[in-house]
Amino acid sequence: MKSIFFAATIAALVATSALCADKPQYGVWGFDTAGADFKANPGNDFFRYANGAWLDRTQIPSDKPGYSLRLIMTDTVEARLNELMAKAAAESGSDPSDLQGKVGAFYKAFMDEKRVESLGTKPIAPELDAVRDAKTPSVFAGLMGRNTVDFNPSIFNVFTDVDLKDPKRYAVYVSQAGLGLPDRDYYLEPSFAATKALYQAHAAKLLKLIAWPDADARAKDIVDFETKIAAASWTKAQDRDVNATYNHMSIPDLQAFTPGFDWKAFLAGASLSDRVRLIVAEKSAFPKIAAVYSAALPDTIRAWFAFHIADSAALYLPRSFVDAYFELHEKTLAGQKTQVARWKRAVHLIGGNDCDMIPSDCFGSLSWGVGQLYTAVYFPPEAKAKIEDLVAHLKAAYRTRLENNDWMSPQTKAEALKKLDTYNIKVGYPDHPRDYSKVVVRDDDLVGDVRRAAAVDWAFYVGRLDGPVDRQDWSMTPQTNDAYNGSLRDIVFPAGILQAPMFDANADAAINFGAIGGVIGHEMTHGFDDQGRKIDAEGALRDWWTAEDAKKFEVRAAMLGKQYSQFEPIPGVHVDGALTMGENIADLGGLTLALEAYHESLKGKPAPVIDGLTGDQRVFLGWAQAWRGKVTDAYVKRQVVSDPHSPRQFRVNGVVHNIDAWYVAFGVKPGDKLYVAPQDRVRIW
């Protein structure tokens, strides 16, 4: 359900940090004029007009597929976190009681490589011993339930979330799992055969590192076992169907449905013995996966456990494990050329990141506490007040535009307005800090710190299961440089993304409206489009559009799709207007809303002129600057076939030429390359 604004484009880019950052100077009103090319004709290429000088002089670092102002933001956050943690470590005792002391001791434990080396595999001995001692499938099922709090693997994932069809309550979800590679295709498609072989070698390597008997033979058994699970698993496309993955089942029914797996033992392991019903995701896969499990030899299951325990804990273990982890997970699977510095791992593993999309990012971390320390320094209350004010203007602008919308039926419009009123836009950091008082952190027990943090985290989610849904909750940490659209009908902008050029409390308002305002608008429209229409004003799964509205939306969307399909980032390579449709519509809606919100914020007063630039000009420049960046041709070729977001220059040029005010602001005329006749400009939101 989540629509992450940037994840797809940015994930591949953040692997390592560059040395040759071209730091922009945002100046007094928030725009890096030295990076623009004001000699260019804005009507021919507005992206270049706003960003040309930076594009010309910036080299893409050799270890990255691109570079951008967004990546510089990520580097900034990481460096700040490292500084905070190192300072906390210098000041903390070995057995601290306050949050800062705990973060410091955790960091100290992580950075103490000498101690990590000397401990060897001793820290994961409790899990490995339990696996060696396990004699029955039920005991193994119980250990799988414990994967919520320790390093054990599981063939089924268990997690808690808002009940999609009863959004006033929480529910326990179970979903297919058990694979060490990113997707079932890696096991089943011949094109991934080489990667699969490297995975098997990786399993053998780790088993040898923990002195597991018959490592090579067992590694083959493990991969065979997972291949059978892969064959039983649903595809990613099947998994995207929110209705198909919502299946209520009582525990006895689920037990009868999947005879090979002891759910009682599993739920006891997860501290969920008192549950009476679950929501089962990939229902038809469950009995098949359970059958694969019950048919497997105990030695295979044991080795599979041992390998995954070592793999999940690898980054907290000696260098040989870290190197093995890098070879498979970062180099082979992600194309990263060099390992990241240890302090960066510390920042990520102690601070977490996006706890919802990538739960392992936050496993055993002090994520929310680290966010609290970060925002106390880098996101003062004045910044929060300013961005909240901006958000209020955007919401008001969207209300006006929905009311004046000329293609929605009155019935659908009424539902949309109702939904808009319930939307919760969260900025900076959560209102209620997470309680870490029960987490014991010691500077000489890294793996223990991870386990204890995970246990307190899981207890928090289990403990609130029967309570009311907390609509103020967050699932992305404050220090994350990203945003999301969540199942609580919320749009969340963590402090990590609320920095220049996206948002600067000291910058001119027009720049902020153009940049973060456009992004907030983008996310808001997602809640009302062909995807958002599946969730209603109560947060429940229900399509609230009429068929007639859907048809009218599609006609307009098709016009936009035609425009984008003509864009050619590299000669012969075209943007896929259909693949990028939803995001292009959101971009157009986002900037349209931002401009209107800016106008509304002026309350009838004329916009100030700064350095000869009008308010409207600065709104458009703010949006264009937010997308400043460049990527390699190889990246573009992959992006146009796999990423629902258009290449960055079209997120600027493809949007502005549909907005009348842009023509006025920059004097764009027929004959200019981006010129679109008024009757052909697309208007949706």
Ligand SMILES: [Zn+2]
């Ligand atoms: Zn989006």
